[in-house]
Amino acid sequence: MSSDLTELYQQVILDHNRRPRNRGRLPHANRSAHGDNPSCGDQCNVYLRLEGDRIADISFDGSGCAISQASASLMTTQLKGKTAPEAESLYRQFHEIVTTGREPEEISDVAAFAGVHAFPARIKCATLGWHAALNALKGDPSSATTESHLD
Amino acid sequence: MPPSTLPGSPPLPASASPWAAVRADFPTLHQTVNGRPLIYLDSGATAQKPQVVIDALSRFYERDNANVHRGLHALSMRATDGYEGARARVARFIHAAAPEEIIFTRGTTESINLVAASWGAANLRSGDVILLTEMEHHSNLVPWQLIAQRTGATLRYVPVTGDEGLLDLAALDQLLTSEVKLFAFTHVSNTLGTVNPVADLCARARRVGALTLIDAAQSAGHMLLDVQAIGCDFLAFSGHKMAGPTGIGVLYGRRALLDAMPPYQGGGGMIANVDFFASRWKPSPERFEAGTPNFADAIALGVACDYLDGLGRPAIEAHDRQLGRQAHAALRSLPGIRILGPASDRSGVVSFALRDVHAHDVVTFADEDGIALRGGHHCNQPLMRKLGLTSTARASFYVYNTPEEIDVLVASLRRIIKFFGAA
Numbered sequence: 034m035s036s037d038l039t040e041l042y043q044q045v046i047l048d049h050n051r052r053p054r055n056r057g058r059l060p061h062a063n064r065s066a067h068g069d070n071p072s073c074g075d076q077c078n079v080y081l082r083l084e085g086d087r088i089a090d091i092s093f094d095g096s097g098c099a100i101s102q103a104s105a106s107l108m109t110t111q112l113k114g115k116t117a118p119e120a121e122s123l124y125r126q127f128h129e130i131v132t133t134g135r136e137p138e139e140i141s142d143v144a145a146f147a148g149v150h151a152f153p154a155r156i157k158c159a160t161l162g163w164h165a166a167l168n169a170l171k172g173d174p175s176s177a178t179t180e181s182h183l184d
Numbered sequence: 185m186p187p188s189t190l191p192g193s194p195p196l197p198a199s200a201s202p203w204a205a206v207r208a209d210f211p212t213l214h215q216t217v218n219g220r221p222l223i224y225l226d227s228g229a230t231a232q233k234p235q236v237v238i239d240a241l242s243r244f245y246e247r248d249n250a251n252v253h254r255g256l257h258a259l260s261m262r263a264t265d266g267y268e269g270a271r272a273r274v275a276r277f278i279h280a281a282a283p284e285e286i287i288f289t290r291g292t293t294e295s296i297n298l299v300a301a302s303w304g305a306a307n308l309r310s311g312d313v314i315l316l317t318e319m320e321h322h323s324n325l326v327p328w329q330l331i332a333q334r335t336g337a338t339l340r341y342v343p344v345t346g347d348e349g350l351l352d353l354a355a356l357d358q359l360l361t362s363e364v365k366l367f368a369f370t371h372v373s374n375t376l377g378t379v380n381p382v383a384d385l386c387a388r389a390r391r392v393g394a395l396t397l398i399d400a401a402q403s404a405g406h407m408l409l410d411v412q413a414i415g416c417d418f419l420a421f422s423g424h425k426m427a428g429p430t431g432i433g434v435l436y437g438r439r440a441l442l443d444a445m446p447p448y449q450g451g452g453g454m455i456a457n458v459d460f461f462a463s464r465w466k467p468s469p470e471r472f473e474a475g476t477p478n479f480a481d482a483i484a485l486g487v488a489c490d491y492l493d494g495l496g497r498p499a500i501e502a503h504d505r506q507l508g509r510q511a512h513a514a515l516r517s518l519p520g521i522r523i524l525g526p527a528s529d530r531s532g533v534v535s536f537a538l539r540d541v542h543a544h545d546v547v548t549f550a551d552e553d554g555i556a557l558r559g560g561h562h563c564n565q566p567l568m569r570k571l572g573l574t575s576t577a578r579a580s581f582y583v584y585n586t587p588e589e590i591d592v593l594v595a596s597l598r599r600i601i602k603f604f605g606a607a
Contacts, residue, residue, distance in 0.1 A: 035218060038552050042545075047604070073544060074561040074574050096574045098544035099604070152548065 040148030041155070042099065049103035054110050059092040064172060068095070068165030070157055075101050079109075079165040086116045088170075093162055100146075100155050105162030107142055117170045124163050131159045199586040203503055206495065207584045209234040220554025223589045228374050228402060228533050228580030229558050230424045233488075237427060240487040244480050252479050253453060253470075267479040270486035271469070277489040278419065279410040280436055287442070287469045288482050291433035292401040293323040295420030296368070298435055298472060299397055300327040302445045303418075304366075310336030313363040315394065317342040317351055317380075318570060319373045322563040324399045328368065337365070344567060349376030349525040356388065364394040372402035375564045375576070376525035377508055377533035379403075386415040395441070401425055402533060404434075405492050406582075407501035411436050423481060427583075428488035432481035435472070442468035449474040492583075500583055504532035507581040507590065514594045519601060524576060532581035535562065538597070541604045543575040546597070550577075553596040555589075 059080035068077040075097030082090035091112050093105040108127075112120050127143055129135060134150035137143065149159045207213050210232045215222050224232060244266065250259035252267045272283040280286060289295045308314070314328045318341050332339055340359050343352040351369075360367065367389040372379050386396045397418040400409060405426020411419050418441075423432040437445075447454055447465055451474030456464040465471045492500065511534045512527050520539030538546060543559035550557045558578045561568045568574060579593060 035552055038549065041548070042603070073559070074565065074568070075544075076574070096542075098542040100545075102542075155544075155548070158544065 037151045043145040045145035046103040049106040050099040053106040055092040064169040066165045066169035068161045077162045101158040104159045201586045217554040223555045225579040226556045227582035240484040266483040270482040273486035287435040287472045289433045291422040292420045295435035297327045298448045300331040304331035308335040308337040312337040312365045315364045315367040318344040349378045368397040370399040372531045375562045377530040408497045423485040428485040429481040451475045508532040535576040535578035543577040546577040549600045
């Protein structure tokens, strides 16, 4: 198997794909949003429990490839306890990682997604859950579609 | 250029198949992808082009290019002869009664939209029914939803019998009532590989006075088509799925129907006379070809017809079916696989889902082995939903594929299953 492919499907990604964290509908969620990738049919719902300006709890469900499922799963572990501005900042870091392949300075599981940059068609898979989460944070229940974003 | 002379291109496994020789006609196939010889199994999406079709396009632009029907100069007459010759060639290809029954469009999708917008808007009323099947591609579904919303007509669907992917013909009799004005169905399913009994379906529709439209996107260029023997009223297909260029497609319509239909688009080329407030239309096919038509691609499509008939369409159909059967049988040996469509009486379109690996991951891994597959909903979302799937991977075969390529595919899938299973 090529090094690009092993970079793409790292153990962290395979692990989150096989054993997704925070998967399922969140009881007592007060925000949710749906993400769609119309070109491939991937779907992702993100449920939030916002307390004040903080994400007290978060979960996701939906269907899609290993990259989209693992990304949404890892995202939920990253966003729990964060404020909306912190979440946006984390998304910008994640976006930088998947589009450039540059790993973050601090040690983090999201570095596993650096391999995505070698597969431009899969960047949308990696960002689907994040788009839904940011929409939920904004209180925008309308479908986040990957087609309305540059990535 | 023979494949063996390409640097860094390891040869495909030696094939005893007489079809291996056909590969020499297709320049795109002679390359490596990720260091492996390309195995192109995505002809259901678009077919590769033989050198003769590529040459026909460049020859036209190098020697004959001029607008058709308008000029009296030498090049315009040559271009017009080429364009109308292609129309006559396509008419022969599907055994239409006359070239005037062939309308050139952008593809299957535009052909179906043309019928919906022109015939549908003029003939459908509230209370009328458009009968479709659950295996229709979005292109034979959404145009009917749009025209149903505009006219008040309603849609009905012939059910598909689960994973074996056959039309429920027992249900058809209840669905095909006198309210049905049009029965539109696919010839070969682009997801299931099912080959529908089109002549029988047309005969049944005729008994209740319904018109028929056949989506032949997956069958044109794969088998003999005889619109008069089938007995359909409309038939639509695309050039690019049958070794022709992109951007050119065909609508066949019975002439009496076409001549009674209003124009689809307005513009030059389709008018008999234009006044400031009213105009009169030419008969078919010009009535439906407003604006400068895509003559270059039409001419190359005519060459694709010649090429396919040189190979022999009955032989192509037998080859497709054999690869489809063989792929179905070989894939069945993989653990956790779910294969859609009939096991034996099928075309060369085989889609499948692996229990633990999403279709997109399958496609990415197969690409690493030089294999081009398609993954997704294949523009069949309602069918996928009914089957409880969101996506499948699909292998689709054509004249240049060999049995040995199926062996490479199965070996690749085994590695994928092992990789995800071991994680």
